[in-house]
Amino acid sequence: MLEIFDYEFMQRAFVVGIALSILSALLGSFIVLKRYSMLPDTLSHIALLGVGIGLVTGTSPLYIPILVAVVSAMAIEYLRFKKQLYSDAVLSIFLSGALAIAVILINLSNGFNASLFSYLFGSITAVSEEEVYMSVAFTFLCVILILGSYRKLLFTTLDEQSAQASGIKVFWFNLMLVTLSAVAIALSIRIVGILLIGALMVLPISTALLYKVNFAKTLLLTLLISILSVISGLFLSFYLGFPTGAIIVLVALVIFVTTLAGTLI
Amino acid sequence: MSIIRVRDLEYRTKEQLILGGIGFDIQKGDYVALIGPNGGGKTTLVKVLLGLIEPTGGSVELFGDPYRSTRHYKKIGYVPQNVTLLDQNFPLSVYETVSLGLAAQKPWFSFLGKNDQDKIERALESASIAHLREKNLSELSGGQRQRVMIARALVSDPEILILDEPSTGVDIISQHKFYQFLKSLNTNKNITIIFITHDMGVIADDVNRVLAVNQELLYSGSARDMLCCEAVSQLYGTKSHIVSHHHHHHDCSGSAC
Numbered sequence: 001m002l003e004i005f006d007y008e009f010m011q012r013a014f015v016v017g018i019a020l021s022i023l024s025a026l027l028g029s030f031i032v033l034k035r036y037s038m039l040p041d042t043l044s045h046i047a048l049l050g051v052g053i054g055l056v057t058g059t060s061p062l063y064i065p066i067l068v069a070v071v072s073a074m075a076i077e078y079l080r081f082k083k084q085l086y087s088d089a090v091l092s093i094f095l096s097g098a099l100a101i102a103v104i105l106i107n108l109s110n111g112f113n114a115s116l117f118s119y120l121f122g123s124i125t126a127v128s129e130e131e132v133y134m135s136v137a138f139t140f141l142c143v144i145l146i147l148g149s150y151r152k153l154l155f156t157t158l159d160e161q162s163a164q165a166s167g168i169k170v171f172w173f174n175l176m177l178v179t180l181s182a183v184a185i186a187l188s189i190r191i192v193g194i195l196l197i198g199a200l201m202v203l204p205i206s207t208a209l210l211y212k213v214n215f216a217k218t219l220l221l222t223l224l225i226s227i228l229s230v231i232s233g234l235f236l237s238f239y240l241g242f243p244t245g246a247i248i249v250l251v252a253l254v255i256f257v258t259t260l261a262g263t264l265i
Numbered sequence: 266m267s268i269i270r271v272r273d274l275e276y277r278t279k280e281q282l283i284l285g286g287i288g289f290d291i292q293k294g295d296y297v298a299l300i301g302p303n304g305g306g307k308t309t310l311v312k313v314l315l316g317l318i319e320p321t322g323g324s325v326e327l328f329g330d331p332y333r334s335t336r337h338y339k340k341i342g343y344v345p346q347n348v349t350l351l352d353q354n355f356p357l358s359v360y361e362t363v364s365l366g367l368a369a370q371k372p373w374f375s376f377l378g379k380n381d382q383d384k385i386e387r388a389l390e391s392a393s394i395a396h397l398r399e400k401n402l403s404e405l406s407g408g409q410r411q412r413v414m415i416a417r418a419l420v421s422d423p424e425i426l427i428l429d430e431p432s433t434g435v436d437i438i439s440q441h442k443f444y445q446f447l448k449s450l451n452t453n454k455n456i457t458i459i460f461i462t463h464d465m466g467v468i469a470d471d472v473n474r475v476l477a478v479n480q481e482l483l484y485s486g487s488a489r490d491m492l493c494c495e496a497v498s499q500l501y502g503t504k505s506h507i508v509s510h511h512h513h514h515h516d517c518s519g520s521a522c
Binding site for chain 2: 033035147148149151152154155158159161162163164165166167168208209212213214215216217218
């Protein structure tokens with residue numbers, strides 16, 4: 001069974017996968033509790049726009065999606081918080097706008113091929129060494145920032161107005177959260193895929209919420225479910241040959257449905 | 266000593282004037298009810314006092330300092346409107362919720378120390394919810410949630426407590442206990458309390474000041490004299506009178522504005 005680790009691309013996939021599962025669990029928890037569950041999907045489609053720009057201009061398919069997603073995430077948060085626009089409307093506009101431009105750019109570059117398929121659904125063979133270093137370094141940064149501001153971020157997530165009245169710079173914490181999410185999503189698209197990364201951010205925390213425990217325990221459960229989903233998904237993807245993102249999300253979905261069924265009995 | 270000093274306060278949006286010409290002082294230990302019709306600017310006034318929005322004119326001083334230059338966040342506790350409507354599924358225990366009241370003061374990368382834990386315990390005890398510490402918010406009644414939010418506001422040892430319609434969504438018996446609790450905070454801990462309310466009975470019983478606001482300050486003074494002010498009495502009907510929670514009637518003759 002352990003011959004899976006003889007392959008270098010699988011070693012890379014496991015390192016990146018575990019890093020991304022930690023990222024998506026930490027960031028997804030705050031995003032879902034903020035009722036901002038559409039954000040990961042929107043950012044992943046914006047990352048696709050970055051892929052389109054990369055294909056047309058022949059520039060890095062890693063850095064351009066990160067840059068485009070981060071700038072868009074900041075614009076989304078500015079419009080929501082400062083301009084008081086409805087968040088679901090802002091997200092919907094960015095999602096459809098980014099997707100429309102991305103399709104045109106990919107069409108221009110004749111990019112509708114197998115490579116695009118791996119961006120949409122994820123591929124374990126697609127992870128480069130550069131992505132391994134970036135993912136691990138970014139995960140460390142993200143864990144440090146979130147643990148360092150844990151209570152401020154939690155207060156902001158529960159009740160923005162009270163948090164602001166207590167002196168917390170709510171706008172900057174929201175901006176930090178959406179920016180970190182943008183980078184995490186852009187990094188995740190190679191392994192999980194643009195169409196499925198949103199589910200990986202939403203499903204583990206949704207499962208953990210069914211246990212109705214306090215926040216610290218909910219966060220731990222979310223981490224465990226997310227890591228378990230990604231590791232099992234990578235094994236199944238390797239041995240069964242299914243697209244990685246799809247199988248990871250399917251495992252997370254099975255855990256969610258099983259837990260839900262357990263609460264209904 | 267005036268701990269809040271408001272002069273010629275104005276707040277307007279592009280479309281309309283929300284508040285104008287507002288001026289009043291609040292002394293240490295005051296127990297103040299802020300009343301007025303819906304859309305009259307009460308919540309806007311509270312948001313200005315909390316520093317959530319900047320006034321478009323006039324001045325606000327907190328503890329003798331210009332409001333814009335110094336923020337006294339730690340000295341002001343805030344309980345928002347509709348706490349009973351907070352997300353039912355939010356996975357927070359009572360202890361975790363109260364600890365959030367210390368979040369703003371804690372520097373990055375610092376965890377709760379012994380001193381912080383003692384503060385949380387004191388806040389839980391003063392709100393009589395120490396026995397609920399491990400419960401999740403979703404398991405509490407409206408009245409219990411209200412106390413949790415007050416404990417969160419109290420944990421930083423504020424000098425002023427500001428509450429926006431605190432009794433909304435709380436049943437009558439819990440409301441009565443709740444106002445007794447607020448009164449005890451004011452009397453025993455000398456915390457200055459400012460709260461928005463529509464409950465005229467509370468005003469009659471407990472508060473020592475009433476501010477009636479409808480774009481402008483219509484009245485500032487005692488609850489008993491309030492309905493003798495024609496402008497206020499028009500807000501609530503010319504023939505209205507206050508019936509307190511203890512069923513005392515307050516009548517008046519002549520103008521007291």
